[in-house]
Amino acid sequence: MKILSWAEEDRPREKLLLKGKSALSDAEHIAILLGSGTQSMTAVDVAKHILSSVDNDLNELARLNVKELQKFKGIGEAKAISIVSALELGRRRKNQESPKKVKITSSREVYETIKPELLDLQIEEFWILHLNRANQVMKKEKISLGGVAGTVVDPKVVFKTAIQNLSSAIVLIHNHPSGNIKPSKNDIDLTKKFVSCGQLLEIPVLDHIIFANDSFYSFADEGHI
DSSP, rough: OOOGGGEEEEEHHHHHHHHHHSSHHHHHHHHHHOOOSSSSSOHHHHHHHHHHHTTTTTHHHHTTHHHHHHTTTTOOOHHHHHHHHHHHHHHHHHHHHOOOBBBBBBHHHHHHHHHHHHTOOOOOOEEEEEEEEOEEEEEEEEEEEEOOSSOOHHHHHHHHHHHHHHHSEEEEEETTTTSSOOOOOOHHHHHHHHHHHHHTTOEEEEEEEEEEEEOOEEEETOOOO
């Protein structure tokens, strides 16, 4: 039977979309790379045949070169290159160390984390830190930029990106190019609005930092959050 005649949830590509990548077998992942089989075998059958030749060992499969893969029925140069390339990416990922995530436990750590982005700027920018459940920084994101005296930020934009990044909590940061870290009335009102929105969405705002080159102001340290 051709793959197109299978139930939709059993076709490799559709199965990945419906159930996620972990639901697919090794043969099904390779079949996606192949794209098609032969007149007598589906792409999954071709993939199973290749895997069987190396005792279903992906490490052994990765040792095969393009010419060796082309010996299998239904595998031309383009398909062989796709398999070799995919397995090489897997090898590189395995050898690549994941960067250590910064854990936020104080306002000082927020300041040091955002310092490379805001140091010596002549205009105001508004950033957020996306944190996971362990308060580790998943991402630093610039939300808006403005002039020397202010920038406009919309809470809807901030929490939309927080939801998209599956943030467990966020930290707000904006800079004062003047070096004056005293919060304005607008800073205070905006912080209250963000805190209220975060409580409703269960994405707490842990702090709001006003950044200057040599100092900072923390709403949390000052008891305003």
